[in-house]
Amino acid sequence: MRYEFAEDLQKIAREISEILFPHVNMDRVKCFRSFGTSSKRTIARCHALGKLMQMALEVKAFYPLEFLSERFDKLSFEEQTKVIIHELMHIPKTFGGGFRHHDFVTDKNVNLLYKQFVNLRREGQRFDI
């Protein structure tokens, strides 16, 4: 597995967070593309620095988001945006190192937030990509 910092996705994730997820500290979220996956179904993953690792390292929570290039980069821009929203939704309001799960992170909620994002963006937010 090879990982590359994804500046383009980082920028989109930052814009999404500013509009939809103000509790997400994008200085402590980093987007990466991964290459060489054998996974057939996974498109992206939300990782976290858990509480014990935070204590051991004496640092605060950190959430790396992984986008599996072979699958993610084939999607349309709309689908990619939804995947980014999905991954950001896994980050809880506390930003403490845990996750919100798939009872909350559902396709229905992702689609709702996507629509909200598109509408709010039209009302004056810039979005260059």
Ligand SMILES: [Zn+2]
């Ligand atoms: Zn998920």
